Amino acid sequence: MPRSSSSRRANKWARPHRELGASLNSVPRAAEGPDGTWVVQQVRGSSSGKVYTCPGCLQDLPARMDHIVAWRSEEEFGFNTGVGARRHWHRACFRSRPPR
Protein backbone atom coordinates (compact mmCIF):
# COMPACT_ATOMS: atom_id res chain seq x y z
CA MET A 1 0.00 0.00 0.00
CA PRO A 2 1.66 3.26 -1.08
CA ARG A 3 1.79 6.09 1.39
CA SER A 4 0.32 9.36 0.30
CA SER A 5 2.72 11.73 1.94
CA SER A 6 4.74 14.18 -0.04
CA SER A 7 1.93 16.49 -1.10
CA ARG A 8 1.96 18.30 2.23
CA ARG A 9 5.35 19.85 1.96
CA ALA A 10 4.62 22.37 -0.74
CA ASN A 11 2.39 24.38 1.53
CA LYS A 12 5.30 25.74 3.48
CA TRP A 13 6.21 28.08 0.65
CA ALA A 14 2.67 28.85 -0.42
CA ARG A 15 1.83 30.70 2.76
CA PRO A 16 1.23 34.39 2.26
CA HIS A 17 3.90 36.59 3.76
CA ARG A 18 2.69 38.14 6.96
CA GLU A 19 3.32 41.77 7.53
CA LEU A 20 4.50 41.59 11.06
CA GLY A 21 2.68 44.10 13.17
CA ALA A 22 2.20 46.45 10.26
CA SER A 23 -1.30 47.28 11.32
CA LEU A 24 -0.69 46.97 15.03
CA ASN A 25 2.06 48.47 17.11
CA SER A 26 5.27 50.09 16.03
CA VAL A 27 8.70 48.98 17.08
CA PRO A 28 9.76 50.56 20.36
CA ARG A 29 12.41 53.17 19.92
CA ALA A 30 14.55 55.23 22.23
CA ALA A 31 13.74 58.90 22.61
CA GLU A 32 16.01 61.39 24.30
CA GLY A 33 14.26 63.91 26.48
CA PRO A 34 15.20 66.54 29.03
CA ASP A 35 14.28 64.01 31.68
CA GLY A 36 16.38 61.18 30.34
CA THR A 37 16.05 58.47 27.75
CA TRP A 38 12.70 56.87 27.21
CA VAL A 39 11.71 53.89 25.18
CA VAL A 40 8.61 54.86 23.27
CA GLN A 41 6.16 52.71 21.39
CA GLN A 42 3.23 54.00 19.38
CA VAL A 43 0.19 51.86 20.06
CA ARG A 44 -2.84 51.66 17.84
CA GLY A 45 -6.18 51.62 19.49
CA SER A 46 -7.50 48.14 20.18
CA SER A 47 -10.75 46.63 21.25
CA SER A 48 -9.29 44.95 24.30
CA GLY A 49 -11.60 46.96 26.52
CA LYS A 50 -8.85 47.87 28.94
CA VAL A 51 -8.64 51.27 30.51
CA TYR A 52 -5.29 52.63 31.60
CA THR A 53 -4.51 55.67 33.68
CA CYS A 54 -2.35 58.20 31.92
CA PRO A 55 0.46 59.29 34.24
CA GLY A 56 0.50 62.73 32.63
CA CYS A 57 -3.02 63.83 33.45
CA LEU A 58 -4.18 60.97 35.67
CA GLN A 59 -7.24 60.56 33.48
CA ASP A 60 -8.59 57.40 31.93
CA LEU A 61 -6.98 56.20 28.75
CA PRO A 62 -9.18 53.64 27.01
CA ALA A 63 -7.24 51.09 25.00
CA ARG A 64 -9.35 51.87 21.95
CA MET A 65 -7.50 55.18 21.58
CA ASP A 66 -4.22 55.42 19.73
CA HIS A 67 -1.68 56.20 22.40
CA ILE A 68 1.90 55.83 23.54
CA VAL A 69 3.51 53.26 25.75
CA ALA A 70 6.71 54.54 27.27
CA TRP A 71 9.19 53.54 29.88
CA ARG A 72 12.52 54.81 31.02
CA SER A 73 15.63 53.34 29.54
CA GLU A 74 17.96 53.10 32.48
CA GLU A 75 21.34 52.78 30.87
CA GLU A 76 23.01 51.26 33.86
CA PHE A 77 20.52 48.42 33.91
CA GLY A 78 20.08 47.87 30.21
CA PHE A 79 17.61 48.73 27.52
CA ASN A 80 14.75 46.56 28.68
CA THR A 81 14.92 46.96 32.41
CA GLY A 82 12.20 49.54 32.51
CA VAL A 83 9.69 47.40 30.68
CA GLY A 84 8.00 46.43 33.91
CA ALA A 85 7.41 50.11 34.55
CA ARG A 86 5.68 50.73 31.25
CA ARG A 87 3.04 53.40 31.28
CA HIS A 88 0.31 54.18 28.82
CA TRP A 89 0.17 57.86 27.93
CA HIS A 90 -2.07 60.06 25.89
CA ARG A 91 0.08 61.23 23.01
CA ALA A 92 -0.30 64.87 23.92
CA CYS A 93 0.44 64.20 27.58
CA PHE A 94 3.66 62.39 26.80
CA ARG A 95 4.85 65.18 24.55
CA SER A 96 4.13 67.78 27.16
CA ARG A 97 5.25 65.85 30.20
CA PRO A 98 6.98 68.08 32.71
CA PRO A 99 10.76 67.83 32.95
CA ARG A 100 11.99 66.42 36.18
Ligand SMILES: [Zn+2]
Ligand atom coordinates in the same frame (compact mmCIF):
# COMPACT_ATOMS: atom_id res chain seq x y z
ZN1 LIG B 1 -3.15 62.09 29.66
